[in-house]
Amino acid sequence: MDSNNTNATPMEQATVVTTPRRRITIGLPCNKDASEKRFPLTPEGVNRLIEKGYAVKIEHGAANSIHYTDNAYSRQGAELTDRQGVLLSDIVINLSIPSPSDVKCMRRGAMLLTLHCPDEKHSDAITEMQHKGIVGVAVSSITDDQGNMPFSDILAEIDGRAAIAIAASILANAQVGKGILLGGVAGLNPCEVTVIGSGISAIAASRSALGLGAIVRMFDDDVYSLRAAARDLGAGVIVSSLHERVLTTALRTADVVVSTPIQSPLKLGSEMVELMKRGVVTFDLAAHHGETFPTIPTVDLAMAVEGLNTSYNKRVCYVNTGSAVPRTAAMALSNTFITMLDSIITCEGLTNALKLTPGLRKGVYTFFGKVTNPQVAKAAGCRFTDINIFLQLS
Secondary structure (H helix, E strand, O other), X not given: OOOOOOOOOOOOOOOOOOOOOOOOEEEEOOOOOOOOOOOOOOHHHHHXXXXXXXXXXXXXXXXXXXXXXXXXHHOOOXXXXXXXHHHOOXXXXXXXXXXXXXXXXXXXXXEEEEOOOOOHHHHHHHHHHHHHOOEEEXXXXXXXXXXXXXXXXXXXXXXXXHHHHHHHHHHHOOOOOOOOOOOOOOOOOOOEEEEEOOOHHHHXXXXXXXXXXXXXXXXXXXXXXXXXXXXXXXXXXXEEEOOHHHHHHHXXXXXXXXXXXXXXXXXXXXXXXXXXXXXXXXXXXXXXXXXXXXXXXXXXXXXXXXXXXXXXXXXXXXXXXXXXXXXXXXXXXXXXXXHHHHHHHHOOXXXXXXXXXXXXXXXXXXXXXXXXXXXXXXXXXXXXXOHHHHHHHO
């Protein structure tokens, strides 16, 4: 075109016209379970998910347990609403199993993310999830490409570290403990910590105890796992197979005992417990606690004000250590949820995500009206259906 020509005629240009896709909504309700103080997402995590294309709704006061205000979430783009509005989201994240009435309020075909699978006491909720066609996912069962369990592993590490931090605090308290330091000082012997198990939570507890200067003895019936733990922790930890005589000696002198999951659950009866010191601080980090120390009353650390005021002459077993540090747990969970939810939106839907990521599939326990987990089916008294059948036909 001649640059001197001032009578240029504008030409029409094609414009790309797209229909905006509805944003997937994530609902964060208040957790009604008093023993669950952890929360799935921090305000920063909410912001990350909104940037990825999600819309987030949060119930008023839902994050009070981790000391984040409603304004902290609204400033990051979350919508504050009532419980009904949250439960109508496409994806609802509630770490405990919700009540049947809450499930009834959920949108048909919605996705429910819980920490663990429901059991016998949740049979009514399972039935309601079937009626509503809810896709229930236990995030603790999800694995990655290497076979690791991202949610379970990070929470196990937090449990182990929290147990030693709480034990050190109790021992140092002259009113409820012995008024001693876990690590001791020059000229005084340090405390002894006995750890049963050699998994992630056991290693985390041992590392924290060693860092404070304690003597640590670790026991397990899996020699290969013990060997790996010893390589990880170094020469400071004393590792041994679960020989009764050696374990009895360690329990007799231990100031702290931490029981973690092992292949063959260990049961320490009343005779073994009576050998332990007065004022010994015991923890059970198993998801279903109570097996290791069946004769010792448990104290849930989510509601531990009364339990921590107990005289050191009275033996108690502390459980639910992660809820004693709920904000740390929330930060760790938030990072893991972001990775998981990113895979769903990248795969353009849950069904595609389940097809493409077998590890996510392992966490599903209800799928559009059918129970797809054998243990959940047994708890609900119904038939188990393999989820792979649905995915092959869809």
